[in-house]
Amino acid sequence: MASIRSSLKRVYYGAVSAVHRRAVPLHHSPPMVTFTFDDFPRSAYVSAGATLRAYGGHGTYYAAPGWMDGGPATGDRYRMADLHELVGDGHELGNHTFSHVSCRKLTTDEFAAEIAKGHEALHRVVGDAASGNFAFPFGAVTPAVKKAAARQCRSCRSTLSGCNGPVADLNLLHANRMYSDSVPFPRIRELVAGAAHPGQWLIFYTHDVRDRPSRFGCTPRYFEDTVRCAVEAGMRVMTVSEALTAIEAASPDTPAA
Numbered sequence: 681m682a683s684i685r686s687s688l689k690r691v692y693y694g695a696v697s698a699v700h701r702r703a704v705p706l707h708h709s710p711p712m713v714t715f716t717f718d719d720f721p722r723s724a725y726v727s728a729g730a731t732l733r734a735y736g737g738h739g740t741y742y743a744a745p746g747w748m749d750g751g752p753a754t755g756d757r758y759r760m761a762d763l764h765e766l767v768g769d770g771h772e773l774g775n776h777t778f779s780h781v782s783c784r785k786l787t788t789d790e791f792a793a794e795i796a797k798g799h800e801a802l803h804r805v806v807g808d809a810a811s812g813n814f815a816f817p818f819g820a821v822t823p824a825v826k827k828a829a830a831r832q833c834r835s836c837r838s839t840l841s842g843c844n845g846p847v848a849d850l851n852l853l854h855a856n857r858m859y860s861d862s863v864p865f866p867r868i869r870e871l872v873a874g875a876a877h878p879g880q881w882l883i884f885y886t887h888d889v890r891d892r893p894s895r896f897g898c899t900p901r902y903f904e905d906t907v908r909c910a911v912e913a914g915m916r917v918m919t920v921s922e923a924l925t926a927i928e929a930a931s932p933d934t935p936a937a
């Protein structure tokens with residue numbers, strides 16, 4: 681039964697991947713790695729953000745403003761004051777809808793309104809530092825939602841695993857879990873080794889980063905080991921926004937946004 685379900689899921693997401701694409705070639709781009717954080721718990725900023733900066737990079741934080749100052753789900757959630765510090769440190773603030781809602785619970789128009797409301801709320805706090813990059817809550821996406829989100833966002837990140845390249849679909853960027861309970865570190869090392877080539881862009885996602893993480897997060901050690909592994913493999917640590925700018929510069933005839 682489980683294998684039928686996973687086969688159906690594969691077919692479904694294969695269909696979503698095939699439509700409403702915004703394909704950009706990465707042929708001339710350097711190998712890039714991006715660390716993203718969904719929701720985001722404060723530890724993702726305080727702990728992982730400091731690690732990224734120590735390695736000369738920054739992260740992309742996808743925030744749902746309706747969860748700001750809220751109670752813990754995957755650890756203590758971010759506060760409004762964190763947003764100013766976050767962007768002041770050079771990290772990117774992306775959008776994750778206002779209410780952190782799955783597109784499966786709303787009509788396409790309602791979901792599009794959630795995306796707009798999320799971005800507006802972040803923009804009210806940090807102005808133009810609120811980027812136009814977006815991540816689908818729960819990784820849920822349909823063809824209609826993919827099309828609608830593409831109109832509103834510079835890029836849309838999914839939770840489909842794999843590397844982006846040599847051609848990336850900016851409307852459905854692939855990303856890989858950094859969950860220390862369920863993704864053994866050798867698997868991370870394999871991913872990095874497979875992606876450490878020009879024309880490849882590897883994106884990771886996680887939630888809390890602390891000594892006793894939720895099953896959706898990772899430990900600080902696991903996080904730092906991953907960053908070091910990628911840097912030693914010659915990958916450039918970039919935010920989503922920085923990576924898109926690098927892609928545009930490498931392929932000026934095919935603007936990424």
Ligand SMILES: [Zn+2]
Pocket residue numbers: 718719776780817818
């Ligand atoms: Zn989320």
